[in-house]
Amino acid sequence: MAMIEIQDVSKWYGEFQVLADCSSKVEKGEVVVVCGPSGSGKSTLIKCVNGLEPFQKGEVFVNAVPVRDPKTNLNKLRAHVGMVFQHFELFPHMTVIENLTVGQVKVLGRKKEEAAQKAVSLLDRVGLKTFADKHPAQLSGGQQQRVAIARALAMDPICMLFDEPTSALDPEMIGEVLAVMQDLAKEGMTMMVVTHEMGFARNVAHRVIFMDNGRIVEDTTKQEFFGTPRSERAQLFLSRILSH
Amino acid sequence: MFGQLDLSVIRPSLGFIWTGLLFSANLTLIAMSGGILLGTLLAMARLASLGPLTRIASAYVNLMRSIPLVMVILWFFLVIPLVTGKPLGAERSAIITFTAFEAAYYSEIMRAGIQSVSRGQVSAAQALGMTYWQMMALVVLPQAFRNMLPILLTQTIILFQDTSLVYAIGAKDLLKAAEIAGKNYNRPIEMYLFAAVIYFVLCITLSTLVKRLQKKIAVVR
Numbered sequence: 399m400a401m402i403e404i405q406d407v408s409k410w411y412g413e414f415q416v417l418a419d420c421s422s423k424v425e426k427g428e429v430v431v432v433c434g435p436s437g438s439g440k441s442t443l444i445k446c447v448n449g450l451e452p453f454q455k456g457e458v459f460v461n462a463v464p465v466r467d468p469k470t471n472l473n474k475l476r477a478h479v480g481m482v483f484q485h486f487e488l489f490p491h492m493t494v495i496e497n498l499t500v501g502q503v504k505v506l507g508r509k510k511e512e513a514a515q516k517a518v519s520l521l522d523r524v525g526l527k528t529f530a531d532k533h534p535a536q537l538s539g540g541q542q543q544r545v546a547i548a549r550a551l552a553m554d555p556i557c558m559l560f561d562e563p564t565s566a567l568d569p570e571m572i573g574e575v576l577a578v579m580q581d582l583a584k585e586g587m588t589m590m591v592v593t594h595e596m597g598f599a600r601n602v603a604h605r606v607i608f609m610d611n612g613r614i615v616e617d618t619t620k621q622e623f624f625g626t627p628r629s630e631r632a633q634l635f636l637s638r639i640l641s642h
Numbered sequence: 643m644f645g646q647l648d649l650s651v652i653r654p655s656l657g658f659i660w661t662g663l664l665f666s667a668n669l670t671l672i673a674m675s676g677g678i679l680l681g682t683l684l685a686m687a688r689l690a691s692l693g694p695l696t697r698i699a700s701a702y703v704n705l706m707r708s709i710p711l712v713m714v715i716l717w718f719f720l721v722i723p724l725v726t727g728k729p730l731g732a733e734r735s736a737i738i739t740f741t742a743f744e745a746a747y748y749s750e751i752m753r754a755g756i757q758s759v760s761r762g763q764v765s766a767a768q769a770l771g772m773t774y775w776q777m778m779a780l781v782v783l784p785q786a787f788r789n790m791l792p793i794l795l796t797q798t799i800i801l802f803q804d805t806s807l808v809y810a811i812g813a814k815d816l817l818k819a820a821e822i823a824g825k826n827y828n829r830p831i832e833m834y835l836f837a838a839v840i841y842f843v844l845c846i847t848l849s850t851l852v853k854r855l856q857k858k859i860a861v862v863r
Binding site: 445448450473474475476477478479480481483485487488489490491500501504505506549550553 | 762767770776784785
């Protein structure tokens with residue numbers, strides 16, 4: 399079984415269907431980019447993977463654990479599925495290092511010293527070791543997002559979900575975040591990335607999923623996607639996004 | 643008219659008034675701590691969809707907020723002995739009533755505080771695998787408290803003024819002490835005036851401090 403298996407997932411907000419029969423999978427070590435126009439359901443889909451968004455039909459398996467099954471301990475599952483948000487969502491009342499240790503200590507039950515050690519080495523890895531005792535508000539957006547990635551990595555995730563990680567950043571900060579993500583991909587992390595960064599998709603992704611109106615319209619290798627997308631909708635999307 | 647005031651009766655009554663003030667302050671502090679704790683739980687129950695528990699919490703808050711405090715004080719004082727068979731004492735009765743009553747008001751403040759924490763923070767806590775209680779204790783409530791601190795303290799100042807209502811059941815608070823002292827010396831106007839000055843000075847000082855705190859918090863954010 400793949401690391402992430404999405405099977406016929408449908409979701410409604412009242413009458414309005416936001417996801418319609420979405421199926422796909424992400425193999426271990428694979429990097430899959432999810433793109434599409436805004437409102438197409440890509441953020442909703444990625445939040446279904448760790449159950450942050452409930453869905454009414456279908457099932458998602460993460461490492462063979464069914465997300466929608468009421469018998470599944472969602473907290474336990476989420477503890478090992480890293481997630482990075484569009485607006486970083488660092489905890490503003492904690493220092494950077496506390497942000498990285500709180501989950502390790504309270505959720506995973508690690509010792510404080512062990513957690514702190516891990517936190518420092520991860521901060522070092524994202525180039526922010528000297529910021530350990532600062533508060534998130536003292537950091538730039540790009541720095542905050544790198545801390546957020548480190549916070550997710552501190553939990554030793556089996557896969558990582560990125561929900562538009564660069565959409566809230568100033569252009570000059572996007573690169574530093576993408577560089578961290580690229581390194582992560584090189585090391586073989588399983589990643590599902592919702593993004594508009596087509597450069598990242600080209601360089602790093604193995605596969606591209608294109609969504610429109612709550613449906614997965616294309617699910618192909620990146621070569622095929624950037625070469626000859628089959629659907630008109632994806633062609634239009636690409637022509638708009640790549641022309642400038 | 644003020645020429646007839648005899649303020650010399652204040653000095654010998656100071657010890658007595660002090661005891662009354664201590665009770666008022668104690669009542670305020672206990673009702674504040676208990677009220678915030680209970681109020682936070684009520685707010686959490688109201689915001690979570692827990693079915694009957696949510697409805698009970700809502701009903702409790704709405705009930706308390708719809709009855710004048712002095713009636714709650716009186717009713718509790720009169721009804722509890724009928725239920726338990728023995729009197730509770732004015733002071734203890736006052737402490738319980740105030741905690742229960744203020745909880746309703748603090749819960750509305752905490753409800754706004756919890757709602758002021760963004761949905762994304764909740765998602766981030768959940769994504770780390772935190773349980774509901776961990777998320778509340780580590781992520782949501784600390785931010786809710788910080789956002790609401792000035793309003794919580796303002797409510798506490800109002801609470802301090804409201805403690806004078808225990809006068810109705812004869813608990814010896816600041817106001818009651820002033821009344822008794824006034825009767826002793828047959829100088830009620832002087833003693834009531836003195837009590838009013840104490841309330842005024844304490845409340846205006848605390849309000850000023852809260853205002854300063856508010857500015858400081860605004861800067862941090």
